[in-house]
Amino acid sequence: MEAILDIRGIRKNYEDLVVLDHLDMQVKSGEVVVIVGPSGCGKSTLLRCINALERIDDGEVVLDGKVINPQDKQLSKVREKIGMVFQSYELFPHKTVLQNLVLAPVIVKKMDRKEAEKEALRLLERVGLLSKQNNYPRQLSGGQKQRVAIVRALMMNPEILLLDEITAALDPEMVREVLEVVLDLAKEGRTMIIVTHELSFAKAVADRVVFIDGGRIIEEGEPGDFFEHPKTERLKKFLHSFAYE
């Protein structure tokens, strides 16, 4: 199957620090790719480069056969196709849950407001938050906010969804409610790139796991092999750092 996202040799520096070092990666339609790696390895930067929130110093990102160009006036058109969910939720604090959800479809996609609200309510029900539609973000728990943020990204019906450590800021008891939503999306066949530290979740959701260190892909594979039979020393060491004996 054809790759819908093609990352070709991207390089990203902060001054002298190389964050991404000529990294290549392809994602096929319907594929769930989980990226793991030590902090500071460049995995979040990679996601931010994909939708041009960061400028890249070399290489290119191709979505649907089209190069994403940060200078492009039509950049926002491309970003519509890429959903992104952040660690810190970033709901709009001055809008209710429902308003948060319909704002982008109505303003950016010129969708009919009634239509957008119908879709929003359908998705809210799916993530179990229908009763919160008129609440403000400050009235929600972290887990609820993150579920709303996921729905907000879905409202644009993106071709690919980028999840950037979406459970890292949550209390442990709220992690599951968010990850279950993601598992559900994976079953539905959504194309996703997920950066996470939840290895057991990675195992459950991924079609392919990618280990990044020092801005390069060190090892990748389907989750069974990846976690049970790591080939490289660096991955072995990384996985070992999560184990308690």
Added chain:
Amino acid sequence: MGFEVLLKGNNLARLLGGLGVALKISLLSVCISLILGTVLGSLMNDRHPLIKGVLRGYLEIVRIMPQLVLLFLAYFGTTRVLGINISAQTASILVFSFWGTAEMSDLVRGALSGIPPIQYESSMALGFSDFQTLVHIIIPQIVRRMIPLSINLITRMIKTTSLIMMIGIVEVLKVGQQIIEANRKSDPNAAFGIYFTVFILYFAVCWPISKLSRYLEKKWEA
């Protein structure tokens, strides 16, 4: 108690007229401060050290200088040295705008820097253009943060107009003094009645405004 004086001649109407003068000056200054303050405030986070330095310096000067000194400087000081002869009203509008713009720009700066950069990013990631992000995401948040604070500034300005009688403007307090002087013999208690009335007038103007500010703050608390 000295309230009878109010009903003599057109004394009450004169007091209200004086209040009108005070309100006119503060309202004009507030409008000017809002516009200029917003412009300067958005420049205050500028990366250019010179722009930043000049604006910081301006803010510090305004904070340190008593408004009365500024008024004297603008009205009496400029006449001979610079050879400009501005009316007392113009001088006070200038001084109040000079003061208000500085305070306002600091409020705008604070509100702007209080919005985390990732709010812009999450908006852009949804496909909003820069302009749409500003209009739908950033400005509404800034306005909500700023309105309660700027209303505070408005009440402070109205109160401070009591100083402009010092450069000869006949505003509410000055009218009050004139009435008291004129009735010294017939109504020796007028001082209490008149000043109390002036107090009530200031209160009647400022209290609803400050009430509104508290209401909005509650409504928009983030």
